[in-house]
Amino acid sequence: MTPPLIQFGLETEIGIARDTEGEVDVVAESIALVRSATQPGVWMCWDYESEDPHADMRGFRVQELRQDADEANYFAQDAQRELSQAEIKSDLVLGNGARFYNDHAHPEYCTPECSTLAELLAHDRAGEHILMACAKELSEQSRTTVRLYKNNTDFCGHSYGCHENYLLPRSLPWEYLAQAMQAFLVTRQVFAGAGKFALEAEDRFVAAGFQIAQRSDFFSELQSVDTMQRRPIINTRDEPHANPSLYRRFHVILGDANMSPFATRLKVGTTALVLEALVRDPKRKYPRLAHPLAALPAVSRDQTFRWELRLQDDVPSTALEVQWAYLKAVKDLCHLDHPEQAELVTDWETVLADLAADYRRCRDRLDWTAKLALVREFQAAQKIPDEHPWLQSLDLEYHRLDASEGLYYGLEQSGAMRHVPDETASLQAVQHPPASTRAYVRGKCVQKFAGAILSAQWDHITLQGSDGPIKLSLLDLFAPEEILHYAAVVDAARTPDDLKALANVPS
Amino acid sequence: MPDQAQKTRPTAPSPGGGGEGPVSPKVDKPNVEELLKRMRKVDPDQAKRYRQRTGQ
Numbered sequence: 001m002t003p004p005l006i007q008f009g010l011e012t013e014i015g016i017a018r019d020t021e022g023e024v025d026v027v028a029e030s031i032a033l034v035r036s037a038t039q040p041g042v043w044m045c046w047d048y049e050s051e052d053p054h055a056d057m058r059g060f061r062v063q064e065l066r067q068d069a070d071e072a073n074y075f076a077q078d079a080q081r082e083l084s085q086a087e088i089k090s091d092l093v094l095g096n097g098a099r100f101y102n103d104h105a106h107p108e109y110c111t112p113e114c115s116t117l118a119e120l121l122a123h124d125r126a127g128e129h130i131l132m133a134c135a136k137e138l139s140e141q142s143r144t145t146v147r148l149y150k151n152n153t154d155f156c157g158h159s160y161g162c163h164e165n166y167l168l169p170r171s172l173p174w175e176y177l178a179q180a181m182q183a184f185l186v187t188r189q190v191f192a193g194a195g196k197f198a199l200e201a202e203d204r205f206v207a208a209g210f211q212i213a214q215r216s217d218f219f220s221e222l223q224s225v226d227t228m229q230r231r232p233i234i235n236t237r238d239e240p241h242a243n244p245s246l247y248r249r250f251h252v253i254l255g256d257a258n259m260s261p262f263a264t265r266l267k268v269g270t271t272a273l274v275l276e277a278l279v280r281d282p283k284r285k286y287p288r289l290a291h292p293l294a295a296l297p298a299v300s301r302d303q304t305f306r307w308e309l310r311l312q313d314d315v316p317s318t319a320l321e322v323q324w325a326y327l328k329a330v331k332d333l334c335h336l337d338h339p340e341q342a343e344l345v346t347d348w349e350t351v352l353a354d355l356a357a358d359y360r361r362c363r364d365r366l367d368w369t370a371k372l373a374l375v376r377e378f379q380a381a382q383k384i385p386d387e388h389p390w391l392q393s394l395d396l397e398y399h400r401l402d403a404s405e406g407l408y409y410g411l412e413q414s415g416a417m418r419h420v421p422d423e424t425a426s427l428q429a430v431q432h433p434p435a436s437t438r439a440y441v442r443g444k445c446v447q448k449f450a451g452a453i454l455s456a457q458w459d460h461i462t463l464q465g466s467d468g469p470i471k472l473s474l475l476d477l478f479a480p481e482e483i484l485h486y487a488a489v490v491d492a493a494r495t496p497d498d499l500k501a502l503a504n505v506p507s
Numbered sequence: 508m509p510d511q512a513q514k515t516r517p518t519a520p521s522p523g524g525g526g527e528g529p530v531s532p533k534v535d536k537p538n539v540e541e542l543l544k545r546m547r548k549v550d551p552d553q554a555k556r557y558r559q560r561t562g563q
Contacts, residue, residue: 013562026560070561105560155554160562227563253563349528357530364534374539378546392554394546410545416537 005279006272007167007437007478009113010124010264012257013106013160014131014401015149018142027078027088030102033146034090036137037100039130039430042446046091046101047455047462055238056225057174057248067228074104093456095447096126096432097439106160107131107148112439113167113458117269117340119434121261121421126429132401150257151399152214153196155392157203159218161227162257164268166250166275167242167478176282177250177275178223178234183287183311184274184326185233185254186296187319189213190307191351192267193300194256194399195368197375197391202229208387209301212368214256216300222292227253233292241458243475250275254296259399259408262365262419266351269344274326277333284329287322288312305359320356327352364418370411371398435487438477444490445472445499452496463496470496470503 016029054062065071078088091101097112109127114120128150135146153159168177193213199206200217211217221232233254240247252271258264277284289295290310299307299319307319327348336342354361362369375394384390400406403413411417433443445453445461452463462471477483486502493499 015557015559017557024558026558104562106562149557154557154559156558158559158561160559163563228561350531353528353530358533361531361534364537374542374546377539378543381543382547388551389555390549390551393549393551396554396557397546397549405545407542407546410542411537411539414537414539414542416539 005276007113007115008120008268008272009111009165010120010162010268011108011110011165012124012127012150012162013103013108015151015154015160015399016107017147017149019145019147026105027074027102028081029146030105030107031083031088031090033107033131033134033138033148034092034100034102036134036141037092037130038133038137039092039094040447040450041092041094041100042450042453042456044086044089044091045093045453045455046089046099047457047460050457050459052239053227053237054225057178057236057238058223062225065228066226066230070228071104093442093446093453094130095443095450096123096429097434097437097443097446098123098127098130099458100127100130107134112433112443113437114434114439115436116338116434117265117344118425119429119436120268121265122425122429123434124264125261125421125426128401129426129430132403135401148401149396149399150259150401151194151396152256153198153200153217155196155198155200155395156205157200157217159200159202159215161215161253162255163227164252164255164271166252166272167240168248168250168275169279170240170244170246170248172248172279172282174236174248177248177278178236179288180278180282180284180286181250181274182222182233182292183289183322184271185252186289186292187299187307187309187322188267188270189216189256189296189300190319190323190355191348191362191366192255192258192263193366193368194258194263195371195395197395199301208391210303210372211297211300212302212305213300215254216296219254219296220293233296242478246476247478256367257399258367259406260365260367260370260417260419261421262347262417263367265344265419266348266366269341270326270330270348273330273334273341273344277326277329280333281329284333286329287317287325289322290314305355320352323348323352364416367398367408370408370417371395374398374407374411436480436483438474438483438486440483441472441474441477441486441490441502444487448490448493449496463499465497465500466495470499472499472502 099110111123196214223234224232240249295309363373398407433439454462
């Protein structure tokens with residue numbers, strides 16, 4: 001059984017509010033939340049020197065991002081906070097290999113790198129546990145309830161992301177990747193959308209109404225390096241966090257944050273499989289949309305749920321037909337010998353068929369169908385008109401990270417959702433890194449030598465040794481046998497000096 | 508949960524929706540009475556107060 005070809009991870013920005021009179025300073029709340037973390041970890045050692053969000057996959061470096069001016073303003077505002085920039089960011093590297101920090105105005109939880117969907121689901125849910133523990137701690141400290149929401153909007157045009165990362169061989173040409181993934185990403189919202197009771201523009205509420213995805217109102221470019229304004233369907237940021245001559249990281253920014261683990265699994269799993277198909281045959285012809293930027297919100301807002309669209313040359317099609325075409329490519333090209341991939345393909349097929357027959361069949365698996373069915377039931381019972389803001393409040397509450405209050409968790413508790421993950425695995429993932437990726441080295445170093453860690457990044461970690469810094473490069477650490485070797489050395493190490501053998505491995 | 512999972516295993520060819528895969532049987536309406544009570548407690552105006560900064 002070969003390991004899956006593509007590794008992945010999620011980075012989720014969380015919405016934050018507090019039950020208090022007056023306006024909430026979301027930046028202060030986000031900082032306070034991260035700083036209330038009780039999990040063991042290493043604080044404020046993230047190495048920003050090696051990051052470059054201006055590098056573009058198309059082979060150039062942009063002069064500035066559209067958000068640079070806003071960032072400069074925020075930087076000036078933050079300078080008044082009597083906290084250093086490091087304290088404002090409050091980067092925390094956790095013993096499970098994850099990163100948790102304040103990203104401008106949102107607590108952000110980044111899972112460690114995972115090589116299986118089971119690992120990813122466990123770590124995504126582990127992030128929810130960690131966030132809920134922080135909210136509880138901060139609420140008790142301040143004696144007011146801190147509310148966290150794993151969603152993507154405030155219904156007024158302020159969107160925040162749940163980004164996906166897929167590690168790919170650099171040998172896959174960018175032009176093929178960017179072209180082939182466009183129609184897939186635009187149409188996968190039929191199962192990956194989290195549902196939203198609002199229509200928005202990039203800077204405002206537009207109208208009441210339901211649509212299947214939270215993020216589809218916020219994309220206005222086909223490709224670019226930006227992530228905060230005029231967001232692109234295909235993000236071209238070139239930060240592989242790995243050996244740049246061998247790897248690229250496909251950074252997907254248009255997806256919703258899913259509460260349903262089944263939806264998360266389908267979203268990430270199908271995307272990884274389509275990427276694998278592309279690696280195996282970059283020149284295969286995939287569907288091309290006539291108007292991708294228009295199709296994204298049109299599919300999301302289609303009240304018929306038939307999701308009709310136009311392919312190139314004005315050929316009529318539907319989002320489901322496009323998905324079937326990608327599914328066929330996956331079946332033709334991918335080695336589906338890992339059991340979780342075979343199971344995933346079966347679930348993908350079934351969901352597409354169910355959506356075609358009647359979307360309500362999916363209310364036990366997908367977020368948008370579960371949310372729509374639940375809210376409509378309540379709306380009918382309470383006789384709430386479609387325009388009533390209560391629907392947005394209920395929408396928000398679907399995403400609440402609170403097991404006793406959140407509506408998604410309520411659905412799980414009532415037995416209405418399938419594929420609820422094993423809680424044992426997610427609780428274990430709060431403490432432990434995935435054993436199958438380089439995150440194991442990061443996590444174990446944090447667990448064993450937190451006091452000696454000088455800096456950390458996805459692709460390296462530097463510790464203080466007895467006669468100087470010891471830098472472990474993780475740039476090329478993806479082969480399973482090499483990960484096992486690193487893991488054995490880290491497990492056996494009694495002091496950071498015992499890691500010197502790994503620092504000497506050429507990379 | 509196991510009952511629910513068994514009930515929703517794919518069982519039959521699609522009756523036409525794309526025509527390319529099995530469909531699940533209709534999902535029984537879950538009992539969400541308790542959840543509806545939880546929903547009644549949600550402040551209808553909470554989304555109006557919920558304001559965030561744009562993120563990534």
